[in-house]
Amino acid sequence: xxxxxxxxxxxxxxxxxxxxxxxxxxxxxxxxxxxxxxxxxxxxxxxxxxxxxxxxxxxxxxxxxxxxxxxxxxxxxxxxxxxxxxxxxxxxxxxxxxxxxxxxxxxxxxxxxxxxxxxxxxxxxxxxxxxxxxxxxxxxxxxxxxxxxxxxxxxxxxxxxxxxxxxxxxxxxxxxxxxxxxxxxxxx
Amino acid sequence: xxxxxxxxxxxxxxxxxxxxxxxxxxxxxxxxxxxxxxxxxxxxxxxxxxxxxxxxxxxxxxxxxxxxxxxxxxxxxxxxxxxxxxxxxxxxxxxxxxxxxxxxxxxxxxxxxxxxxxxxxxxxxxxxxxxxxxxxxxxxxxxxxxxxxxxxxxxxxxxxxxxxxxxxxxxxxxxxxxxxxxxxxxxxxxxxxxxxxxxxxxxxxxxxxxxxxxxxxxxxxxxxxxxxxxxxxxxxxxxxxxxxxxxxxxxxxxxxxxxxxxxxxxxxxxxxxxxxxxxxxxxxxxxxxxxxxxxxxxxxxxxxxxxxxxxxxxxxxxxxxxxxxxxxxxxxxxxxxxxxxxxxxxxxxxxxxxxxxx
Numbered sequence: 001x002x003x004x005x006x007x008x009x010x011x012x013x014x015x016x017x018x019x020x021x022x023x024x025x026x027x028x029x030x031x032x033x034x035x036x037x038x039x040x041x042x043x044x045x046x047x048x049x050x051x052x053x054x055x056x057x058x059x060x061x062x063x064x065x066x067x068x069x070x071x072x073x074x075x076x077x078x079x080x081x082x083x084x085x086x087x088x089x090x091x092x093x094x095x096x097x098x099x100x101x102x103x104x105x106x107x108x109x110x111x112x113x114x115x116x117x118x119x120x121x122x123x124x125x126x127x128x129x130x131x132x133x134x135x136x137x138x139x140x141x142x143x144x145x146x147x148x149x150x151x152x153x154x155x156x157x158x159x160x161x162x163x164x165x166x167x168x169x170x171x172x173x174x175x176x177x178x179x180x181x182x183x184x185x186x187x188x
Numbered sequence: 189x190x191x192x193x194x195x196x197x198x199x200x201x202x203x204x205x206x207x208x209x210x211x212x213x214x215x216x217x218x219x220x221x222x223x224x225x226x227x228x229x230x231x232x233x234x235x236x237x238x239x240x241x242x243x244x245x246x247x248x249x250x251x252x253x254x255x256x257x258x259x260x261x262x263x264x265x266x267x268x269x270x271x272x273x274x275x276x277x278x279x280x281x282x283x284x285x286x287x288x289x290x291x292x293x294x295x296x297x298x299x300x301x302x303x304x305x306x307x308x309x310x311x312x313x314x315x316x317x318x319x320x321x322x323x324x325x326x327x328x329x330x331x332x333x334x335x336x337x338x339x340x341x342x343x344x345x346x347x348x349x350x351x352x353x354x355x356x357x358x359x360x361x362x363x364x365x366x367x368x369x370x371x372x373x374x375x376x377x378x379x380x381x382x383x384x385x386x387x388x389x390x391x392x393x394x395x396x397x398x399x400x401x402x403x404x405x406x407x408x409x410x411x412x413x414x415x416x417x418x419x420x421x422x423x424x425x426x427x428x429x430x431x432x433x434x435x436x437x438x439x440x441x442x443x444x445x446x447x448x449x450x451x452x453x454x455x456x457x458x459x460x461x462x463x464x465x466x467x468x469x470x471x472x473x474x475x476x477x478x479x480x481x482x483x484x485x486x487x488x489x490x491x492x493x494x495x496x497x498x499x500x501x502x503x504x505x506x507x508x509x510x511x512x513x514x515x516x517x518x519x520x521x522x523x524x525x526x527x528x529x530x531x532x533x534x535x536x537x538x539x540x541x542x543x544x545x546x
Contacts, residue, residue: 024507024508027508028504031228031503031506031507032228035224039230040231040232041231042230044235
């Protein structure tokens with residue numbers, strides 16, 4: 001018999017194990033032991049929430065100084081750093097002070113955000129922050145297209161302790177589009 | 189005329205009671221299965237509706253009742269509507285011959301009634317086998333009438349599987365029938381009275397332990413349960429034969445599956461594990477002088493056995509992966525069938541020799 005040659009003969013023990021469903025019984029013992037030593041790893045989510053790690057990266061927010069003014073200087077570095085093109089900044093001069101700039105409009109399309117935190121790293125004045133909010137499920141995804149007021153509101157409720165406004169800021173950051181009087185002119 | 193009316197009323201009351209109990213059991217099973225499965229997998233199961241999720245079956249029933257009932261385009265409307273009924277009715281109709289408790293007769297308004305069996309017909313087990321075969325039509329027609337590839341594949345698989353395994357169920361119980369000498373489930377149960385060593389799994393002269401194993405495995409396959417759930421293999425066929433069903437029609441298939449589980453458990457308990465007989469001779473309540481309440485003990489034992497089987501169904505589902513189709517067929521025809529046939533030969537010889545010796 002050529003076709004039966006490939007079939008290995010079972011040893012007596014293997015044969016006994018086969019006819020008594022030994023392997024299946026081992027598996028059933030395992031499931032039963034889980035039933036008896038019932039210790040669920042389930043977290044009843046809306047009722048109980050897990051503790052987040054310290055460096056948790058949640059919803060993005062725009063921050064203010066302690067006197068209520070916006071930190072953002074409209075430098076556009078966040079949108080440059082963003083890998084998913086979430087951020088759109090429209091920069092403008094502060095009306096009364098022509099040497100200072102701010103973001104006239106600031107939009108974040110959170111449907112695209114992947115929460116990498118590179119915008120927060122890129123910001124030279126720490127105007128962006130990552131909150132610990134994550135429950136941002138909405139019925140209409142247009143609600144995830146956030147404007148400046150919404151982002152500032154998120155920052156207000158997530159960061160109650162605000163940074164003190166610095167009197168002196170780095171000139172490269174605080175002053176855009178102006179010649180620096182203390183820097184010598186280039187000889188040319 | 190009044191006697192006929194009274195008989196009809198009593199029978200209908202009995203039927204309503206049994207149907208009610210079966211439906212309640214099915215409702216409970218849907219919850220119990222999810223809970224037991226969850227516990228075995230270190231989960232909690234349903235927890236939201238009611239305390240510890242105990243009202244989940246009611247929520248499910250309400251949800252299914254109010255869901256839209258869709259008939260897919262191109263489906264055969266008549267058969268599509270017919271199939272769930274064809275699946276559910278045979279599953280429920282089998283309970284007519286199951287003895288739930290001791291074979292007593294009580295007088296109600298001058299009519300003698302057997303309270304624990306609706307109808308003690310003398311071909312009880314044959315009747316159950318016949319009707320469960322009709323249940324297969326519900327599944328096959330449901331799969332065919334849906335006008336869907338997945339449904340059709342599920343229906344075809346179900347046809348092949350049920351034909352293969354019903355044969356084994358039929359042959360596995362022949363040993364019991366030889367020993368009991370009757371097809372009536374009441375008589376079979378009564379023949380096993382007087383302790384667990386009289387149950388047909390262990391009974392002298394031919395213990396039906398192999399037939400019992402074959403019967404249990406084949407009945408798992410016949411009710412389309414894991415590990416033999418090829419007709420509704422959700423990882424291969426979406427949902428198998430009821431892919432296109434929704435709302436109450438889906439609920440009918442669902443009820444049919446669970447009712448079939450209960451029915452098969454009842455038959456296994458009655459045929460092999462002594463039905464309502466306690467594993468010791470007599471009854472404890474009888475010894476305590478409460479002979480008139482001894483039926484409660486019988487019913488309790490029957491319930492325990494049936495729920496033991498149902499737990500086994502859940503346990504297998506939590507443990508085993510699905511068989512491949514060729515493994516299923518090979519197992520049915522090359523392993524189960526020879527064992528069942530061999531069991532018949534051995535049992536027949538043993539019983540014959542035993543009777544000659546006596």
